[in-house]
Amino acid sequence: KRRAGITAVGHYLPEHRLTNSDLEEMVETNDEWIRTRTGIRERRILKDEDKATAYMGAEAAKEALEERGIGAEEIDIIILATVTPDYLFPATACLVQDYIGADNAYGFDLSAACSGFLYALSNGANYIESGRAEKVLVIGSDKMSSIVDYSDRSTCILFGDGAGAVLLEASDDETGVIDYIHHTEGDTNGALCQPAGGSRKPASEHTVADRLHYIKQDGRAVFKKATVGMSDVVTEIMEANSLTADDVAWLVPHQANLRIIDATANRMGLDSDKVMVNIDRYGNTTAATIPLCLYDWKDKLNHGDNLILAAFGGGYTWGSIYLKW
Ligand code: ACO
Secondary structure, three states, X not given: OOEEEXXXXXXXXOOEEEEHXXXXXXXXXXXXXHHHHHOOOEEEEOOOOOOOHHHHHHHHHHHHHHHHOOOHHHOOEXXXXXXOOOOOOOOHHHHHHHHHOOOOOEEXXXXXXXXXXXXXXXXXXXXXXXXXXXXXXXXXXEEHHHXXXXXXXXXXXXXXXXXXXXXXXXXXXXXEEEEEEEEEOOOOOOOEEOOOOOOOOOOOHHHHHOOOOOOEEOHHHHHHHHHHHHHHHHHHHHHHOOOOHHHOOEEEEOOOOHHHHHXXXXXXXXXXXXXXXXXXXXXXXHHHHHHHHHHHHHHHOOOOOEEEEEEEEOOOEEEEEEEEO
């Protein structure tokens, strides 16, 4: 069977660090609360107002292409997962295509919040497996600071900016994306959304005055759903592929909250030294968390390692991918 393997990984993180002590100056919170409730110490923020999601995604993509030693004109498809597109349209993938000069590629955005990268990766893998594409760039990029309300202490502590990109190509040895399971549950009672700016509530002076262009989250409700969803879906994919904890080299979880990650690893019976965690340094970068983990750990991964990727996010959307590295 033709499988889709990851042949390069790139990333982009803005320079500016927003620490917990910086947040103490902005809202009523403290470092201890943030660390014990979320695991986060600092996040990166893209300060340059001329730059946004497409810029970060393009920088991550360029790094991946450089690692692989190929030119952007070889890319067939660009799939970009984000909830913070530069514009509602054109798609951010089109801007990335232009930034990197991928003249022979077509591209589109994929909206699945924190599960965006996983949905995009499985999508990209389908193009490779079917033989419809040879080289697909899958990018997760989010400028969360553009939709975070820095007067809301329950959300502003969570999010950061960043991007990650992977190159997918046909593998010749049965490594790559082996299986995926995705879920959606649209009945969320508004527990996690950006209420205005779309066609339901277009931007107006009222939506601005009511602060409806910012993320709204019922943290407690999302926390419960995420813990159950992530734990269930990793169990589902391990059972479907007859994997035990001993077979798994790494859990690559979406970085929303260290307690959700720990609960997922516990359910799998996995020791913490087999779990990728960088939430302390970057916070929740939404579509970028999983490729940023892959980037940070790529030198520790061995060919053939079994990775379980898992995410949960707004929608609700959640899923898991079994990837043989
Ligand atoms: N500093 C200090 N106190 C705070 C802060 C803060 N930054 N934020 C909230 N509190 C207070 C609350 O007001 C509350 O006080 P009260 O008991 O007097 O009302 C108390 O702390 C507890 O609040 P909870 O919301 O119950 O705190 P919880 O332990 O649930 O932690 C958190 C909140 C971290 C947001 C958690 O619920 C969480 O991580 N939720 C899931 C986030 C997630 O996974 N999102 C999905 C991905 S995001 C995406 O898809 C875009």
